[in-house]
Amino acid sequence: MKRVKTGIAGLDDILGGGIPQNQLLLITGTSGTGKTIMCSQFLWNGVKKFGEAGVYLSFEEPADAIRENMKEFGWDFGEMEKAGRLAFIKYDPFRIDEVFNILDSTIREIGATRVVVDSISALGLHVRDKSELRRMIYNLSILLRKLNCTSLIVSEIVHGTEPKLSRYGVEEFVADSVIVLYYERIESVFNRAIQVWKLRGSEHSERLHPYLIDGSKGIVVSSGEEAYVRRR
Ligand SMILES: Nc1ncnc2c1ncn2[C@@H]1O[C@H](COP(=O)(O)OP(=O)(O)OP(=O)(O)O)[C@@H](O)[C@H]1O
Numbered sequence: 552m553k554r555v556k557t558g559i560a561g562l563d564d565i566l567g568g569g570i571p572q573n574q575l576l577l578i579t580g581t582s583g584t585g586k587t588i589m590c591s592q593f594l595w596n597g598v599k600k601f602g603e604a605g606v607y608l609s610f611e612e613p614a615d616a617i618r619e620n621m622k623e624f625g626w627d628f629g630e631m632e633k634a635g636r637l638a639f640i641k642y643d644p645f646r647i648d649e650v651f652n653i654l655d656s657t658i659r660e661i662g663a664t665r666v667v668v669d670s671i672s673a674l675g676l677h678v679r680d681k682s683e684l685r686r687m688i689y690n691l692s693i694l695l696r697k698l699n700c701t702s703l704i705v706s707e708i709v710h711g712t713e714p715k716l717s718r719y720g721v722e723e724f725v726a727d728s729v730i731v732l733y734y735e736r737i738e739s740v741f742n743r744a745i746q747v748w749k750l751r752g753s754e755h756s757e758r759l760h761p762y763l764i765d766g767s768k769g770i771v772v773s774s775g776e777e778a779y780v781r782r783r
């Protein structure tokens with residue numbers, strides 16, 4: 552099986568070498584766990600370390616905010632965009648039907664093989680029921696696979712509701728693979744932990760590993776260590 556390396560320290564190790572090529576990987580977790588940073592780092596490394604162009608479809612944060620925030624880590628996306636190696640897709644809520652066509656043409660235009668959809672939950676606002684959402688994500692996965700892309704889609708774990716891996720509880724079934732990010736309190740300290748929940752067709756770490764968001768390196772996973780968090 553061919554692997555696409557995230558280039559994120561420790562993450563490729565717990566994935567058994569990287570994301571299986573052409574897969575759709577769901578990143579889920581509560582707010583502020585670093586999902587957007589992880590996705591950005593995947594695209595940044597794609598261009599810088601592996602020569603792969605990327606497309607970022609952001610339904611939540613405006614591209615400008617992502618560009619600004621990621622500069623803190625030394626990742627200048629503007630420069631990559633000018634070079635035609637990276638593209639942000641601006642989401643227009645009135646043209647939801649067209650968003651996948653735009654994604655399709657943007658991927659072809661720059662020859663992207665890495666794609667981020669952050670977050671997939673936005674689609675849920677435009678569909679009648681869960682089965683329609685499931686079909687929509689499934690169609691998206693077919694499109695991305697056809698275009699030979701390895702993709703990250705983001706969903707959220709919402710606290711205070713029934714325990715679910717994702718916002719709508721369907722995302723994890725459509726995705727080939729799932730990574731869960733936790734931010735949990737033990738006494739007065741909050742701990743970050745990451746887990747590979749499933750990885751289709753591959754072995755992976757079955758442990759919970761600590762990770763941190765480093766001001767200069769971005770996400771750093773301690774693949775050799777075990778995390779202790781108390782699930783709520
Ligand atoms: N420059 C930085 N240095 C260190 N940590 C940072 C930096 N910028 C952000 N963070 C950490 O990352 C968190 C936000 O990460 P990110 O935006 O990726 O989360 P998210 O999971 O996408 O959240 P949401 O679900 O709200 O979209 C912040 O709460 C902060 O703890």
Ligand SMILES: [Mg+2]
Nearest residue numbers: 586587588669
């Ligand atoms: Mg985010």
